[in-house]
Amino acid sequence: RKEVEQDPGPFNVPEGATVAFNCTYSNSASQSFFWYRQDCRKEPKLLMSVYSSGNEDGRFTAQLNRASQYISLLIRDSKLSDSATYLCVVNTGGKLIFGQGTELSVKP
Amino acid sequence: EAQVTQNPRYLITVTGKKLTVTCSQNMNHEYMSWYRQDPGLGLRQIYYSMNVEVTDKGDVPEGYKVSRKEKRNFPLILESPSPNQTSLYFCASSSSGTGEGEQYFGPGTRLTVT
Numbered sequence: 668r669k670e671v672e673q674d675p676g677p678f679n680v681p682e683g684a685t686v687a688f689n690c691t692y693s694n695s696a697s698q699s700f701f702w703y704r705q706d707c708r709k710e711p712k713l714l715m716s717v718y719s720s721g722n723e724d725g726r727f728t729a730q731l732n733r734a735s736q737y738i739s740l741l742i743r744d745s746k747l748s749d750s751a752t753y754l755c756v757v758n759t760g761g762k763l764i765f766g767q768g769t770e771l772s773v774k775p
Numbered sequence: 776e777a778q779v780t781q782n783p784r785y786l787i788t789v790t791g792k793k794l795t796v797t798c799s800q801n802m803n804h805e806y807m808s809w810y811r812q813d814p815g816l817g818l819r820q821i822y823y824s825m826n827v828e829v830t831d832k833g834d835v836p837e838g839y840k841v842s843r844k845e846k847r848n849f850p851l852i853l854e855s856p857s858p859n860q861t862s863l864y865f866c867a868s869s870s871s872g873t874g875e876g877e878q879y880f881g882p883g884t885r886l887t888v889t
Contacts, residue, residue, distance in 0.1 A: 699875040710865055710880035711818070754818070761825055761873045762833060763808065767817040 668693055673755050673766035681774055684745045688769050690738040690755030700731055702740045703754040705768065711754055714740075745773045777802045781866050781881035788856055789889055796851045796884050798866030804879070805872035807849040808833065809841065811862040812883075818865065824849055825872045856888040 673690045680686050692700075700717040715722060717729040717738050728741040738755055750773045755766035779800045788794055800807065808823035810833075820833030824843040838860055840852040849868075853860060863885050867878040 698873075701877075703878075708812075708863060708883070710882055711878075712880070713877040716877075756878075758873070758875055761806070761823060761831065763820050763823070763874055763878070764834070765810075765818040765820075767815070 669767075670694060670764045671755055671757050671766040673753075673769050676752075676768075676770035678769065678771045679774060680745055680771070682745055682747060684773075685741065685743045686745055686771060687742075688740045688753055688755075688771075690740075690766050692736050692738070692755075692757045692764070694757070694759050695733075695736060697736075697757045697759040699758040700738050701756040701758075702729055702738075703756055703765075705752045705754055714753070742771075745771075747773050747775065749773050777879070779866055779868050779879050779881035781864075781884050783884060784882060785885050787887045787889065790857055791855050794853050794856060794886075796853075796864060796866075796886070798849045798851065798881060799847050800849075800868040800879070801847065802868060802870065802879065803846065804868035804870050805846075806869040806874040807843065808867050808874065808878070809839070809849070809851045810865045810867065811835065811860075812865065813862050821851070821864075823874065825874070856886075858888050860886065861888050862886060 702714040703711040705711040717731045752768040809821040810818045822841040824830045866881040
């Protein structure tokens with residue numbers, strides 16, 4: 668089993684749709700969690716950190732469930748500019764493990 | 776401007792010819808790391824460093840060496856490159872010594888080993 672697993676993509680959605688990405692991790696000692704965005708093989712950039720209490724940044728909401736070892740990202744009112752690959756990242760004692768990424772394509 | 780720089784950005788080389796990819800950050804970050812990205816496999820951590828003179832293996836360290844003699848630089852060394860090391864490489868840094876904060880990535884180095 669992979670240490671960090673994400674939903675397989677690609678997700679093709681119309682503008683304005685709500686889309687949810689899921690991610691599971693296997694190491695219960697993992698300490699911190701993130702969602703990164705990567706455009707076309709460019710460098711990844713932080714989208715949001717993920718906390719147990721959940722956090723929201725505009726149209727984006729991230730949730731962490733430590734008991735189920737599960738992380739989610741919800742994007743509401745999708746824009747064309749949201750098209751990218753979304754990477755789930757887990758930090759365990761300084762070692763970072765990336766999920767394979769889920770590709771999102773938002774169509775007009 | 777706060778940034779992570781990598782050089783070279785593109786490199787084509789031959790099997791067995793030693794090479795070094797440099798990485799430098801100007802943000803006084805404690806944590807630095809190297810990743811490779813391959814289609815279908817995502818980003819995989821090669822090595823990371825929580826401080827000067829401290830380095831640890833990531834998931835795929837075989838065939839690579841690193842050093843952290845000074846805070847700002849974290850070069851990646853391929854002593855004897857092989858074709859299976861053809862990949863897109865990213866360097867990153869973080870202000871948190873354990874890498875818990877935001878990772879700032881360099882622009883990437885595309886390496887081809889023939």
